[in-house]
Amino acid sequence: MVQIEERGAHSSPAAPRLKESIVERACKLACVAALIVMLVVIGVDILTRSLFNFSFEISDELGGYLLVVICFVSLPVCVASDWQGATPTLPAGIEVASHAACDLSPIDLSSPASALRLAAYVWPDQRERLERLRAAIALAQYLGVQVERADALDWVGRELSVARPGQATVLYHSIMWQYMAQGSRDALREMIAAAGKRATRDAPLAWLAFEPLAANANPQLLLTLWPGGQRHVLAEAHPHGRWVRWARTALTAPDP
Secondary structure (H helix, E strand, O other), rough: OOOOOOOOOOOOOOOOOOOOOOHHHHHHHHHHHHHHHHHHHHHHHHHHHHHOOOOOOOOOHHHHHHHHHHHOOOOOOOOOHHHEEOOOOOOOOOOOOOOOEEEEOOOOOOHHHHHHHHHHHOOOOHHHHHHHHHHHHOOOOOOOOEEEEEOHHHHHHHHHOOOOOOEEEOEEOOHHHHHHHHHHHHHHHHHHHHHHOOOOOOOOOOOOOOOOOOOOOEEEEEEEEOOOOEEEEEEEEEEOOOOOEEEEOOOOOOOO
């Protein structure tokens, strides 16, 4: 269903909004069903305990499983990948203190017309990518994500010049290195290396890049950590996340 805002007779027509995808509707229905089942099970268990001093002793376990289902299917963006290799070791909790982004020509996703234009760039036969993009657009709209209009060199130079004691700074980019001029790539690489030399154990710097290392090659996930400047090839993956080969290796890999 396409929703259109009603306007006056002489005002311009509103741009059509992106309709809810099949996956989003299915996830919402699954969440509602799981919630109803969980409430019924808990209610029946409370009733039998109160009236008959009897319990089926499944409400706790079943309720836990249903909560897992609700949490999983309510995720707005989920990428199903053929994961190959070991599972990465992560800390119990990661707190994101702040985040920022830049682009030469950012798209204003608060505009329905801009969001629709972005979706139009996806090939019509790639339903999974389109549904994932729609979910990502909805998430960005909900969170109010802002992308600053700026050149990468100016923006990175400004951001890396700010000292952040007690925090790790992560510079991340994906499938953009190849679109920069060679001079800009060299300048940005030198800028990041200089910031890495200023990094400390209290304020480390990580350069995380998902980029192909050669023409027609699959992208690799590269991680460089400072202090020290150790480089790691974390994984090789399909550009759209269909498969991932996780194989963390500590080696001197070519710069992206």
